[in-house]
Amino acid sequence: MSRLRRLSLWRAGAPVALLCAGLLFATSATNARGTDLRPSRNTTLAGLVEEQSRRSAALTRQHAALSGDIEKLQAQQGSMEPKLAKQLKDLSVAVGTTPVTGPGLTVTLKDAPPEVVRDNPDVDADWLVIHQQDIQAVVNALWEGGADAISIQNHRVISTTGIKCVGNSVVLHGVPYLPPYKITAIGDRRKLQQALDDSQYIENLQDYVVKFQLGYEVKNETAIAMPAYEGTLDLQSATVPGFERTPSVSPSTSGR
Known part of the structure; x- marks a missing residue:
């Protein structure tokens, strides 16, 4: 039952x-x-950085395309006075919104190799990686050497470019990048190299290059094709003397 x-x-x-x-x-x-x-999901730092970089590059290309369309429409409204057109062209080169070519140098900076990090567990981790100060020191030395134009990670450096560390990456124009970091300068190669050699900061950096195998390599370039800066030129923090400060919605990194 x-x-x-x-x-x-x-x-x-x-x-x-x-x-x-x-x-x-x-x-x-x-x-x-x-x-x-x-x-x-790609949750690794490298994957997230690469994804953000690709997204930023796509938006930058879109911005450049739209800016080009605006310039074409403006040109259709009437021709510009030759003297004013030349002045605008000269200023564009100085500002960095015009592509440039020429000889120069490329400086590549890298973190210490993984095996060096593994074999030195008691060493301060900050000694084994490249920081914003290292990149800034190279850029400043190249400007001191008379560089006509500079790019970092193939992105043009302009007057409002800011470089800062965020975690294990370096942020440039609001976009994070991982090493190796490539800083390229167009100019007299002899003077550029001499400026690097004369930099006290870079001389100190060389101690870590020898001791912990940080990457520091200088390469001569006979022909560099450097792109124009394609981001916004709006200022976020800086102000012009005599002009009233106006808030900006620019997403770009504030100037140094």
């Missing part, structure tokens, strides 16, 4: 269980809409 009762309960409960299972599968299918409910 007990056995027959259990069998009866099973026959009654089985359809209910199957119905519940069916509802769960249907709900999952509806929520997923044909996609994986647990998609894989």
Whole structure:
């Protein structure tokens, strides 16, 4: 009798269980809409930085394209006075909004190799990585050496360019980058090299290059094609004397 009762309960409960299972599968299918409910995510720092860099590069290209369209429309409104046009061209070169070419140098900075980090657990981690001060020191030395134009990670450096550390990355124009860091300068290669050699900061950096194998390499370049700066020129913090300060919504990094 007990056995027959259990069998009866099973026959009654089985359809209910199957119905519940069916509802769960249907709900999952509806929520997923044909996609994986647990998609894989790239949560590594390098992956996140690369993703943000790609997104920023796409937005920068879009901004440059729209700016080009605006310039074309402005040109269609009427020709500019030759003297004013030349002045605008000269200023564009100085500001960095015009591509330039010429000989120069490329300085590459790298963190210490993983094996050096592993073999020196008691060493301050800050001694084993490249910091914003290192990049700034190289840039300042190249300007001191008479550089006509400078780029970092193939992005043009202008007067409002800021370089800062955020975690293990360096942020340039609001975009994070991981090493190696490449700083390129167009100018007299002899004078640029001499300025690097004369820098006291870079001389101190060389001690860490020797002791902890930080990467510091200088390469002569016979022909550099440096892109124009394609971001916004709005100031976020700096002000012009004699002019009322106006708030800016520019996403660019504030000037040094």
